Amino acid sequence: MASDKPHMNLAVIGHIDHGKSTTVGRMMFETGAVPAHIIEGYRKEAESKGKATFEFAWVMDNLKEERERGITIDIAHKRFDTPKFYFTVVDCPGHRDFVKNMITGASQADAAILVVAAPDGVMEQTKEHVFLARTLGITQIIIAINKMDAVKYDEKRFNEVKKDLTDLIKMVGYKPDETLFIPVSALQGINIKVNSPETPWYKGLPLIAALDTFKEPAKPTDKPLRLPIQDVYSISGIGTVPVGRVETGIMKKGMKVSFMPANKDGEIKSIEMHHEEIPQAVPGDNVGFNVRGIGKGDIRRGDVCGPAEAPPGVAEEFTAQIVVLQHPSALTVGYTPVFHCHTTQTACTFTQLLKKLDPRTGQTKEENPTFLKSGDAAIVVITPTKPMVIEPVKELPQMGRFAVRDMGSTIAAGMCISIKPKQMR
């Protein structure tokens, strides 16, 4: 479905059973994305299977095992609209065994809703998800303090949980005074679409209206051009046509460009999007373009196109902050899995383990650890086995995030803090 509204990827995160799926199901119902008769059907079915109250969660939990166990295992994508945005919502699992799925979900998101159950307050995966969300670059967050019905809509309990959350989010770098805290009952539909009489003491926005306070993800046109190559075609009568998505900056006709790490230069002759020639391409545009001076064999997937005067950075080695999701034993110096970063997949070696961090606070736990295991966060030095473009997230967030994979599973996720540039010319 096309839309004129700006698009936002929204992750819903938080501890197991705190009501993430129910919140998403409820928002989809209230925005008209799911009709009432579907919910009613789920309600009857859930009740007959001894899973009463899961009718809204079932909008998101489609797997048989998810419904039987009453938990989310895999991430699910659904769409709904608010007056300002259209959202793709990524419902993340809270169970600790499925944190890797949560990471995949969070790494796709522009913003997040953190769901915290009022009776429990801050729990283990509340902390872990908040830290991961921040590590993975989610800068905008709204907090729904859920299950307010279960604490009789008590303002005092709301304020206690809000206080603990304020401390938590401040610790990882979110600004509490710019963050909305909303008392809700996803199950009862309280403060979701409109403010309800159950919480007369709450004067803020209901949840759905709060989502429209998110800022549209910026189009970083003021940064240097970065266009990671997805494919390279040779078209008769035209020449070499690389294709890819502009991540940052602007590509213009006539521009002199460099491809790294191929270390080839060319000039943009034409740019095409949706089979139409366009004078320039901006972040988010998927384009094909024709370059003078480049042969088909000169560049390939994983190379990055940038301005000749500010070419993409190639790393001799780089320092990164990572979170280890799962490793069968222990991750040590010498380990060489595949790093997935923009469009490149490059084998890289862990050459130094500088420090282990507390995944909940980001504080240093141990200097120069001898190994890392599942659940650890760390600062490490990585040496690519062949030249690759990667850049510090502080400068170009789109070029600095990566996933580490080995034998079909995700081992870690992280971001580049700094690079030791390789001299290319």
Ligand SMILES: Nc1nc2c(ncn2[C@@H]2O[C@H](COP(=O)(O)OP(=O)(O)OP(=O)(O)O)[C@@H](O)[C@H]2O)c(=O)[nH]1
């Ligand atoms: N009383 C009350 N119960 C709720 C509310 N929201 C959710 N629940 C219940 O909490 C249980 C878990 O809800 P889910 O939505 O599956 O929780 P979740 O956070 O998605 O769980 P995972 O995905 O497994 O981490 C279900 O029994 C829901 O009915 C609420 O507002 N009030």
Ligand SMILES: [Mg+2]
């Ligand atoms: Mg769930």
